Structure formats: structure tokens, C-alpha cells
Amino acid sequence: MAVTQVLRSEWTKIRSVASTVWTLGLAAVVTVALGALISALSRNEFDDMSARDRLSFDPTYISFAGTSLGQLAMIVFGVLVVSNEYSTGMIRTSLAAVPRRGTFLFGKVAVATALAFAVALVTSFATFFLGQAMLGPHKVSIGDPGVLRAVIGGGLYMTLIAVFSMGVATMLRSPMLSLGILMPFFFLISAILGNVSATEKVGRFLPDQAGSRIMRVVTPLDDDVPYGPWGGLGIMALWVVLAVAGGYVSLKRRDA
Amino acid sequence: MIEVAGLSKRYGEKLAVDGLTFDVRPGIVTGFLGPNGAGKSTTMRMMLGLDRPTAGDVRIDGRHYDRLTDPLTHIGALLDAKAVHGGRSAFNHLLCLAQSNGIPRARVHEVLDTVGLTAVAKKKAKGFSLGMGQRLGIAGALLGDPRILMFDEPVNGLDPEGIHWIRTLMKSLAAQGRTVFVSSHLMSEMALTADHLVVIGQGRLLADTSMADFIRENSRSYVRIRSPQREQLLDVLHRAGITVVEAGGETLEVDGHGSEEIGELAARHRIALHELSPQQASLEEAFMQLTAESVEYHAHAGPALGDPPPTAVPPPAPRRSWGDDWKKG
Known part of the structure; x- marks a missing residue:
């Protein structure tokens, strides 16, 4: 079972369903548009800000504000890539064609990850440049210290969100169940845990909060987060590895 | 393979x-x-x-x-x-x-x-x-x-x-x-x-x-006969030691004898036949019979037809299974 055969097959699968275009397209459009909108609003607010707020003003991070919503479409992409196989019954056909389940799963995840990364990286650069244009006089340049890292990191963050979703969907199989857990988790629960002081210290180790650190260039004042941008992305990557490993183990053991 | x-x-x-x-x-x-x-x-x-x-x-x-x-x-x-x-x-x-x-x-x-x-x-x-x-x-x-x-x-x-x-x-x-x-x-x-x-x-x-x-192995073959001289035919068959089943209407069924034998017997006695056809019980019946037998086996225990290897835990005897109705009917 040549790995390249499985990669080509998975590429055909992913490019031949409409949900791929819809979810990735939506992720890009929402991230860029919302980022541009919030950047434009921030530009007008800047003059009314306190000196303290101005010190932690992070033009790069602001241009990535659309990520919080755009990542939901990335989650849908990651979930559907895997759970489509189950909801349609295609999984039995797929596993009959590729009986080595590790090769099957990692081939699928690899292709979907590569595609998600390509889209996420383009989205990340687009949202940065458009956001900076909106920020006008307060903008930063891609050459400024830490900015390029943040922009590439934004692409990596979106990609890891998708891969995490693929792992969870492989464990849960049902698209509705997977989305029903992932969407509220990333949109509500994580934010709540991160903003309530009692749970704040736990919340910052959740995948999205740890990972989104990579998009910051200016460290907020009185910041006591115990990891840096790459450390945060590393924590997120660890979550992703756990999710995909969990998916692999359950796929390996389960009857199709 | x-x-x-x-x-x-x-x-x-x-x-x-x-x-x-x-x-x-x-x-x-x-x-x-x-x-x-x-x-x-x-x-x-x-x-x-x-x-x-x-x-x-x-x-x-x-x-x-x-x-x-x-x-x-x-x-x-x-x-x-x-x-x-x-x-x-x-x-x-x-x-x-x-x-x-x-x-x-x-x-x-x-x-x-x-x-x-x-x-x-x-x-x-x-x-x-x-x-x-x-x-x-x-x-x-x-x-x-x-x-x-x-x-x-x-x-x-x-x-x-x-x-x-x-x-x-x-x-x-x-x-x-x-x-x-x-x-x-x-x-x-x-x-x-x-x-x-x-x-x-x-x-x-x-x-x-x-x-x-x-x-x-699993189906019954028989000869189906219809004759306008039904009583005469029954008599002849009976004297020849052939068991006849009356299958409703004018139809008679004979097990275990060829259609040739019965046809010649009828001819010798100048009995007209409207139908003389060798029949094979349908495969559906054979299949039902086989499955019904398997149900019987499960209920009473004994060697199975296919002789499956013994398992550690014998399956519980089914109270009612597929084929029961057929057995009753």
C-alpha cells in the first residue's frame, strides 16, 4: 500500500465535494472581513484610549480578530473531512480499499492539513495586510520584529484548529456530535474559562488560548502567562497530537 | 479462493x-x-x-x-x-x-x-x-x-x-x-x-x-397426476402397492416412483391422464426445511448438519425462531 496512492486518493476525495470549498472559503472570508472591520473600528477608537491601553495596543493581533469566528468554519472543515466518511457509509468502501487504518487516517489527515494550511496561510497574510491598511496611521510593517512570526503563526493556528477537529471527529464519528462539542467549546466555553479569574490559569492551557498567543506581537501589561508565542503553539500542537492519536486508536480498534 | x-x-x-x-x-x-x-x-x-x-x-x-x-x-x-x-x-x-x-x-x-x-x-x-x-x-x-x-x-x-x-x-x-x-x-x-x-x-x-x-438432499421429488378416471387410477395404484397422497381437487401426488412407471401403469389399464408431471419441491421449501431443522437442533441438541466446531459457551436455545411457523404449517 503505497502512501502516495492514498494521498492522491484522499486529494481526489477532498477536492470532489462541495463542503471543502464552502467551509474553507467561509473560513477565509469571515476571518479577513471581520479582521478588516475590527481594524477599522480600532483605528477610530485609538484616540479615545487611555495611555495604558495604548501601550498594549497590538495592531498585528487586532488584524487577526476575525480568527475567533473564522476558526469555526475551520472546525466544520476538519469535522466534515472525517465524519463525511461515517455519515455516508463511505468509510466501509474506503477501508476495503485501504485496509491499513493508520495509512488511511494519516493519509487523509495529511492531505486535509496541507490544504487547510495553504488556505490558512493565504488568509493570514490577507487579513494582516488588509487589517493594517484599515488601521492607517497605527499600522505595523511585516518587517517589524515579531510580525512575520505572528502572521505565519496565524496560518498555523487556523491549521491546527482544523487538525484538532479531525482528531475529535475520528473519535466521535458523528458530524453533529463533533460539531456540537467543538463549536460551543471554542466559541463560548474556552472564552468563559479564560475570562473568569478562578479558571483563567487553567483556561490558558486550552488549545485555542495557548495557540492564539502566536498571533500577538505586543505582550499585554501585567501579563503572567507562563509561555511565549512558540510555547503556546507547542501546547496547542500537543492537544492536536493527543486528538489525532485518540482518533487513530479508536479507528484501529473499532469495527467499521 | x-x-x-x-x-x-x-x-x-x-x-x-x-x-x-x-x-x-x-x-x-x-x-x-x-x-x-x-x-x-x-x-x-x-x-x-x-x-x-x-x-x-x-x-x-x-x-x-x-x-x-x-x-x-x-x-x-x-x-x-x-x-x-x-x-x-x-x-x-x-x-x-x-x-x-x-x-x-x-x-x-x-x-x-x-x-x-x-x-x-x-x-x-x-x-x-x-x-x-x-x-x-x-x-x-x-x-x-x-x-x-x-x-x-x-x-x-x-x-x-x-x-x-x-x-x-x-x-x-x-x-x-x-x-x-x-x-x-x-x-x-x-x-x-x-x-x-x-x-x-x-x-x-x-x-x-x-x-x-x-x-x-433437501427436497422431495414426486409425481403429480390428474385424471378424469380418478377412482380407477387410485385403485390401480393401490393394487400396484404405490402410496398416493390426495393433494386436493383432482390432483394426486406419488412419492418415490418415476413418472414413466406411473404413465405405463395407467396406459396398461387404459386410464386417461390429464397431467403426469415429475415435480421437485421448490428450493424455497428445501431451504426452509433445512433452516427449520437447524432450529430443531438448537432446541434439542445433537450433531448439527454442518458440524461446526464446538464453542466454549453453547448458545441459548431459542424459544421461537425463523422457520417455526413453517414447521407448524
């Missing part, structure tokens, strides 16, 4: 497949027969490595399914016509299967042509009728030009033209020397296609025999 050895599958308390051992040989159509819920689909899924056996082993050309390189070129299977992503076109569905097994793209066009779906190749599979879905599934099975083909209930939901097409296809595949394994719960369907039969009931092997032997 498929070799099944001591195959069992347990779902919780229920033993769905219970120590099956049989071979599926090339060059013939082997029918896999059993009432609904007998464990046919479970057995087929284990053959393809989709379900893990609780015990036992399946080998395809001597190897486990997951050890086959490019399995679609060894064995093609139609398990479930709906095992397709509805949003994907028929062509792309087959293309992704082909690519995963290193099968050239041109072969996709070939099999689409074989099953008659070329005109709708670019259409999404969700718009397909059940018959078109079956054809797409069969195209997938044929894709790797495999030596072994497996069809799970292929005629379900097909129109007569589609059924005829599948029968002809299966026979021609076997005639090419391929191994063809096809499941059904309809004995009448098997009678038209299968050369060999593997019959299971409640997960156990009931028979592994040629179709001809199966009919001979």
Missing part, C-alpha cells in the same frame, strides 16, 4: 457468527444463503477486514485482507450500495478508489461503461436510484479486475432488467474462472445463479454443498 476457518463474531451476549468454516472456490458462483439476520453481512465484513473476528480467521488467496497489496486488485466487493458520499460524482467516487490502489484512470471509464453509467458519470451519487447505486457499487467491485468478487444482496431493490443483468454478470465472471461469492436471503434467486451453496442459520453453517446435491 477465500478460506474461512472457525470464524466467530460476538456482539455482547449475541453470537452473530458461530464457528463458520468453509472455502469459496474459483470458477463457480457460490451462493451464501441464510434468513435475514443469519450473519451473512457480518461474515462478509469480516472477510474484508472491516469487522474484527472474535475468533477464527479469513484468508484471501492465502493472506489476511489487510496484508494484501492493493486489495481491490485481489477482491472486489459490493457490500452496501449506499456506502458512497452522495455529494461526489460517480466518476470521482471510482477515481478515488482507483487511485488508492494504483489502478489507472482509464479503468474508471471502462467499468462505468460496463455497468452502463457513463452517461451519468459526472452526476452526484445522491441523485441515483437504488438500481444506479447498485451499479455504481458493482463498478467499484470490478475496478481492480479482481480474481475474487463478493456481492451482498446484489439484487435488492432492482427492477427485473437489473436483476437479469446482475445474474448474467455473475455467471460470466465465474465462467472467466473468477471466484464469485454472493449472498441472498432468497433461495429462488440463488437457484438461478449459484452452482454451489453455503447455507447458514443463526450464524452456524448448515450446508456447504453443490446446488444439485442440495436439491437432491
Whole structure:
């Protein structure tokens, strides 16, 4: 079972369903548009800000504000890539064609990850440049210290969100169940845990909060987060590895 | 060649497949027969490595399914016509299967042509009728030009033209020397296609025999007679020591004597016959009889027909099973 055969097959699968275009397209459009909108609003607010707020003003991070919503479409992409196989019954056909389940799963995840990364990286650069244009006089340049890292990191963050979703969907199989857990988790629960002081210290180790650190260039004042941008992305990557490993183990053991 | 050895599958308390051992040989159509819920689909899924056996082993050309390189070129299977992503076109569905097994793209066009779906190749599979879905599934099975083909209930939901097409296809595949394994719960369907039969009931092997032997062993053959001189005929037959069953109306049935013998006897006594026809109890009856016997065996214990290997935990005797009604009737 040549790995390249499985990669080509998975590429055909992913490019031949409409949900791929819809979810990735939506992720890009929402991230860029919302980022541009919030950047434009921030530009007008800047003059009314306190000196303290101005010190932690992070033009790069602001241009990535659309990520919080755009990542939901990335989650849908990651979930559907895997759970489509189950909801349609295609999984039995797929596993009959590729009986080595590790090769099957990692081939699928690899292709979907590569595609998600390509889209996420383009989205990340687009949202940065458009956001900076909106920020006008307060903008930063891609050459400024830490900015390029943040922009590439934004692409990596979106990609890891998708891969995490693929792992969870492989464990849960049902698209509705997977989305029903992932969407509220990333949109509500994580934010709540991160903003309530009692749970704040736990919340910052959740995948999205740890990972989104990579998009910051200016460290907020009185910041006591115990990891840096790459450390945060590393924590997120660890979550992703756990999710995909969990998916692999359950796929390996389960009857199709 | 498929070799099944001591195959069992347990779902919780229920033993769905219970120590099956049989071979599926090339060059013939082997029918896999059993009432609904007998464990046919479970057995087929284990053959393809989709379900893990609780015990036992399946080998395809001597190897486990997951050890086959490019399995679609060894064995093609139609398990479930709906095992397709509805949003994907028929062509792309087959293309992704082909690519995963290193099968050239041109072969996709070939099999689409074989099953008659070329005109709708670019259409999404969700718009397909059940018959078109079956054809797409069969195209997938044929894709790797495999030596072994497996069809799970292929005629379900097909129109007569589609059924005829599948029968002809299966026979021609076997005639090419391929191994063809096809499941059904309809004995009448098997009678038209299968050369060999593997019959299971409640997960156990009931028979592994040629179709001809199966009919001979499991069905009653008799001669049906109708005559305007019914009383005279009864008298003659009685004097010749031939037991007659009066089967309602004018019809008489005679067991264990040839139609020649009865015809000549009637002629000698100048009795007119309106019908003299050798009859074979239908295969459906033979099949029911066999499954009914298996039910009897389960209830009373004793050697089974197919002699399955003993299992550690004997299955509980079913209170009411498939075939009971037939026994009563």
C-alpha cells in the first residue's frame, strides 16, 4: 500500500465535494472581513484610549480578530473531512480499499492539513495586510520584529484548529456530535474559562488560548502567562497530537 | 479462493457468527444463503477486514485482507450500495478508489461503461436510484479486475432488467474462472445463479454443498397426476402397492416412483391422464426445511448438519425462531 496512492486518493476525495470549498472559503472570508472591520473600528477608537491601553495596543493581533469566528468554519472543515466518511457509509468502501487504518487516517489527515494550511496561510497574510491598511496611521510593517512570526503563526493556528477537529471527529464519528462539542467549546466555553479569574490559569492551557498567543506581537501589561508565542503553539500542537492519536486508536480498534 | 476457518463474531451476549468454516472456490458462483439476520453481512465484513473476528480467521488467496497489496486488485466487493458520499460524482467516487490502489484512470471509464453509467458519470451519487447505486457499487467491485468478487444482496431493490443483468454478470465472471461469492436471503434467486451453496442459520453453517446435491438432499421429488378416471387410477395404484397422497381437487401426488412407471401403469389399464408431471419441491421449501431443522437442533441438541466446531459457551436455545411457523404449517 503505497502512501502516495492514498494521498492522491484522499486529494481526489477532498477536492470532489462541495463542503471543502464552502467551509474553507467561509473560513477565509469571515476571518479577513471581520479582521478588516475590527481594524477599522480600532483605528477610530485609538484616540479615545487611555495611555495604558495604548501601550498594549497590538495592531498585528487586532488584524487577526476575525480568527475567533473564522476558526469555526475551520472546525466544520476538519469535522466534515472525517465524519463525511461515517455519515455516508463511505468509510466501509474506503477501508476495503485501504485496509491499513493508520495509512488511511494519516493519509487523509495529511492531505486535509496541507490544504487547510495553504488556505490558512493565504488568509493570514490577507487579513494582516488588509487589517493594517484599515488601521492607517497605527499600522505595523511585516518587517517589524515579531510580525512575520505572528502572521505565519496565524496560518498555523487556523491549521491546527482544523487538525484538532479531525482528531475529535475520528473519535466521535458523528458530524453533529463533533460539531456540537467543538463549536460551543471554542466559541463560548474556552472564552468563559479564560475570562473568569478562578479558571483563567487553567483556561490558558486550552488549545485555542495557548495557540492564539502566536498571533500577538505586543505582550499585554501585567501579563503572567507562563509561555511565549512558540510555547503556546507547542501546547496547542500537543492537544492536536493527543486528538489525532485518540482518533487513530479508536479507528484501529473499532469495527467499521 | 477465500478460506474461512472457525470464524466467530460476538456482539455482547449475541453470537452473530458461530464457528463458520468453509472455502469459496474459483470458477463457480457460490451462493451464501441464510434468513435475514443469519450473519451473512457480518461474515462478509469480516472477510474484508472491516469487522474484527472474535475468533477464527479469513484468508484471501492465502493472506489476511489487510496484508494484501492493493486489495481491490485481489477482491472486489459490493457490500452496501449506499456506502458512497452522495455529494461526489460517480466518476470521482471510482477515481478515488482507483487511485488508492494504483489502478489507472482509464479503468474508471471502462467499468462505468460496463455497468452502463457513463452517461451519468459526472452526476452526484445522491441523485441515483437504488438500481444506479447498485451499479455504481458493482463498478467499484470490478475496478481492480479482481480474481475474487463478493456481492451482498446484489439484487435488492432492482427492477427485473437489473436483476437479469446482475445474474448474467455473475455467471460470466465465474465462467472467466473468477471466484464469485454472493449472498441472498432468497433461495429462488440463488437457484438461478449459484452452482454451489453455503447455507447458514443463526450464524452456524448448515450446508456447504453443490446446488444439485442440495436439491437432491433437501427436497422431495414426486409425481403429480390428474385424471378424469380418478377412482380407477387410485385403485390401480393401490393394487400396484404405490402410496398416493390426495393433494386436493383432482390432483394426486406419488412419492418415490418415476413418472414413466406411473404413465405405463395407467396406459396398461387404459386410464386417461390429464397431467403426469415429475415435480421437485421448490428450493424455497428445501431451504426452509433445512433452516427449520437447524432450529430443531438448537432446541434439542445433537450433531448439527454442518458440524461446526464446538464453542466454549453453547448458545441459548431459542424459544421461537425463523422457520417455526413453517414447521407448524
